Amino acid sequence: MIQPLPANVPVFNCVVHVAAPSGAEPQFVARVANLAGIETRGRTEREALSQAVAAFKAAVAAKHAAGEAIPWLVEPIPPLPGQFTRLIAVHL
Secondary structure, three states, X not given: XXXXXXXXXXXXXXXXXXXXXXXXXXXXXXXXXXEOOOEEEEOOHHHHHHHHHHHHHHHHHHHHHOOOOOOXXXXXXXXXXXXXXXXXXXXX
């Protein structure tokens, strides 16, 4: 049986735009759309997403632990042509 998380565990939405490999870029590229400066690459979509979520979690956890405001983008970065969007719940 899956146990629910304790009520005090913060959860944040990570919006990621993913581009599949192309002639110009031989890897998957994952770009976080609601927090600036996070872009990762991987041989597979899962690898690129895993790295993006880890970077997102580290950035948010550091701000949260320091009691600082998380610098969310007011308007998330829109996806580029050919990108698809993944919404990922991230628990600290």
